[in-house]
Amino acid sequence: MPDDWNMRVRWSTKLGPQDVNPLALPPRTRLPRSIIDEASERIPERRSRVLVLAAVQQRRARTAALWDALSRRGRCRNRAIIVESVRDAEGGIESLPEREFELQRRRLRLPEPARQRVLQRRDGRYYLDNDWPSLGIRVEIHGIPHSEIRQWDEDLLRQNDISIDGSGLLIFSSYAIRHLQTRVDGQLLDMFRRRGWPG
Structure with missing residues (x-):
């Protein structure tokens, strides 16, 4: 195989038709x-988590297909x-910062949110990272892609649309979720308490 193909070749006698694409040449496993x-x-475990979450987020693989492939994989590193990452993806968690936020939410014993809920707007649909409709609270988690100027501008307009509803909107960067937990905790608890959460 030519070096510039940037491929790793692995051999296995344990792959069935469910795992191998019969139309692909050279033969290769399904995604x-x-x-x-x-x-x-x-x-690293973090890299394993990224691979699974990114595949679901980018609509490259469904969680059911990942469960199916894992069931045939047998024991593995x-x-x-x-397993945890596929479960997270099933629950609507689509990125590592969203996963880290979920761990923070659990630690604070905040109620379970609706995740990736569709919000219909005049100019299209938005997906809310975390939504507590009964409390009127929404939390968005922004990673690096949100800092690009076109994306940032669109995000600001989207946030305005969400706020026009009268919902309480908190926005955290992935950096804040990881490195400013005390401040994020404080803002979350303040918002929930002001919205009537008894916790």
């Missing part, structure tokens, strides 16, 4: 199996993290 295999490599 859900490839994701599970790569997440099972000798890589990073299995607990892969």
